[in-house]
Amino acid sequence: MMEKLTGLADYFRKVPAAFLVAIVTVLGLILFLPENYAKVVAVDGFRNEYRVYLGPAFLLTLSFCVARVFIFVMHGQALRKALKKKQQSLHKLTPEEKGYLIPFIQGQQNSVYVGMEDGVMSGLRAKGITYLAANMGDMLRGFAFNLQPWAREYLESNPHLLDGYSGQPMTPQQKLHARL
Helix, strand or coil, X not given: CHHHHHHHHHXXXXXXXXXXXXXXXXXXXXXXXXXXXXXXXXXXXXHHHHHHHHHHHHHHHHHHHHHHHHHHHHHHHHHHHHHHHHHHHHHHCCHHHHHHHHHHHCCCCCEEEECCXXXXXXXXXXXXXXXXXXXXXXXXXXXXXXXXXXXXXXXXXXXXXXXXXXXXXXXXXXXXXXXX
C-alpha cells in the first residue's frame, strides 16, 4: 500500500503545476456547483454517480497544489536569505578587495585580467563575488574575471562600500614591469 502511495506522490510531483491547478478547478466546480448550474453544464449526473471518488481526488490534488505553493514560497525565502548574506559580505571587504572591484564599478569594465595565482582575485572568487569568465588565458595577459550580476547591482547602488580602497588588479605582465 505504501509503495502505491509513494508512486502516486512521485507521479503528482512530475505533473506541471498549471495542470494541477486545472484539475483542482474542474473538480471543485463539479463538486461545488449549485444544482441548477450543474444541470446546465450537464455534470449533475456525473457528480452524483462518482461523488465518492471526486471528493478524495479533489482533496488529494488540492493538497499537492498547496504543497507546491509552500515549497515555492520556502525556496523564494531561502534565495532571498542567501542573497542578503552575499550582500552582507560586500560590507566586509578588505581595502585590496575593494581596489579590485573599483574597475568594475567606476570603470564600467566587464572583465578584469589577472593571473590565476592572484590571491586577492582568488579570495573574491571564493566568496562568490567574481567568477572566471573563460578557461582561456595566457601567462602575460592573465585570465578574465567578471563580477557576479548580483554584486554589480548591489555595488552600483551602494558605491560607498568601495570607499577606502587600495591597490588595483594587475595582469602578470604589469606585475613583471612593476618589479623591474
